[in-house]
Amino acid sequence: MNLNYKxxxxxxxxxILAVNLALASVEFDLQPLGNLNKILVSLKKGEQFGLGxxxxxxxxxxxxxxxxxxxxxxxxxxxILDARSxxxxxxxxxxxxxxxxxxxxxxxxxxxxxLEGLSEENWKGNTLGAKASGTLLLKNTTAPISFPVTxxxxxxxxKKFDGKPGDLLYFQGNLSLSRGNFGINPGNMLGIIQDQxxxxxxxxxxxxxxxxxxxxxxFI
Numbered sequence: 678m679n680l681n682y683k684x685x686x687x688x689x690x691x692x693i694l695a696v697n698l699a700l701a702s703v704e705f706d707l708q709p710l711g712n713l714n715k716i717l718v719s720l721k722k723g724e725q726f727g728l729g730x731x732x733x734x735x736x737x738x739x740x741x742x743x744x745x746x747x748x749x750x751x752x753x754x755x756x757i758l759d760a761r762s763x764x765x766x767x768x769x770x771x772x773x774x775x776x777x778x779x780x781x782x783x784x785x786x787x788x789x790x791x792l793e794g795l796s797e798e799n800w801k802g803n804t805l806g807a808k809a810s811g812t813l814l815l816k817n818t819t820a821p822i823s824f825p826v827t828x829x830x831x832x833x834x835x836k837k838f839d840g841k842p843g844d845l846l847y848f849q850g851n852l853s854l855s856r857g858n859f860g861i862n863p864g865n866m867l868g869i870i871q872d873q874x875x876x877x878x879x880x881x882x883x884x885x886x887x888x889x890x891x892x893x894x895x896f897i
Contacts, residue, residue: 702745705882714738719875725868733765758788824852
């Protein structure tokens with residue numbers, strides 16, 4: 678049997694390149710679809726303030742996530758918030774939240790989470806569940822944190838949002854923080870606002886190109 682190597686060899690080369698690209702990590706940017714990203718903050722009211730909670734959100738979320746296709750545990754990234762963009766929808770609460778004893782937003786506007794890896798990966802259909810670990814910077818105080826996340830990778834779906842080629846990465850998680858541990862009015866006003874801060878993360882990041890091969894169950 679005669680084989681046309683001039684045709685086969687370039688094809689094999691492309692296939693090898695495609696496999697290598699598919700197994701590499703992919704950079705996803707939060708900026709292009711920033712209006713879809715949500716980070717919600719819930720504060721439980723103290724006894725003097727009545728039952729329930731006060732909810733707010735950050736309107737400025739930036740950052741990048743390098744998702745490792747072959748080894749999700751190696752996924753790294755950085756999420757950056759502008760503390761000055763936090764709003765609760767109540768004029769007094771909005772004003773108080775940015776005061777020096779609380780967030781001190783004017784002098785310490787940067788909030789960031791440095792994602793250093795994933796662990797305890799588990800699959801449910803096409804969704805990856807894991808524990809995200811990294812370092813949180815809040816009010817110039819850093820602390821290691823871990824929290825559960827779910828991740829879904831959607832191939833070639835960016836075009837539906839902004840008309841550009843690329844994939845999407847959905848990144849969702851929940852965590853609780855102690856405001857006292859980060860110097861946010863520690864030990865004070867507990868009768869009005871409790872110490873615990875609940876944070877809900879819902880992010881959509883996009884890549885700049887479509888991947889040729891999808892070797893993992895993560896891709897649909």
